[in-house]
């Protein structure tokens with residue numbers, strides 16, 4: 164298990180980016196947000212990529228970005244919520260680092276996401292139903308992470324400290 168590469172997964176709205184930035188600062192290692200890299204690489208927003216090229220194109224680019232990011236010896240990587248739907252990407256992440264799932268209840272996430280404009284996976288006629296469907300279908304995948312933390316009412320810094328404690332306890336440094 165490589166504790167120098169920490170990979171955050173979890174549903175949209177669980178705070179992967181916010182917590183990841185705090186964690187990387189604390190550990191003093193680089194931070195990479197795969198959605199940001201994809202947008203920079205392609206010079207377009209995630210919404211535009213989904214609309215014009217579709218999800219399979221996005222997932223295949225996401226896989227390349229994940230593989231490149233995990234060439235770093237040390238990194239905190241925040242992923243997009245659907246990264247776990249590509250089994251090859253998920254397997255690779257678990258081989259290369261410690262995969263930590265950030266979990267939250269459907270109610271908490273819905274209150275955070277209902278007004279979100281930049282989440283193409285929720286841009287459907289019935290966004291709440293769509294979200295529930297995605298949430299339920301992805302739950303068994305998030306459960307396959309190495310570790311998981313319940314974020315619900317906790318501040319990002321609190322979760323970050325819990326992850327740091329885990330690394331101190333279980334990690335190699």
Ligand code: S3P
Nearest residue numbers: 174175209243244245282283284
């Ligand atoms: C997605 C989540 C998004 C982004 C894209 C697809 C998903 O990332 O990768 O819109 O399939 O759940 P966040 O989890 O950071 O919102």
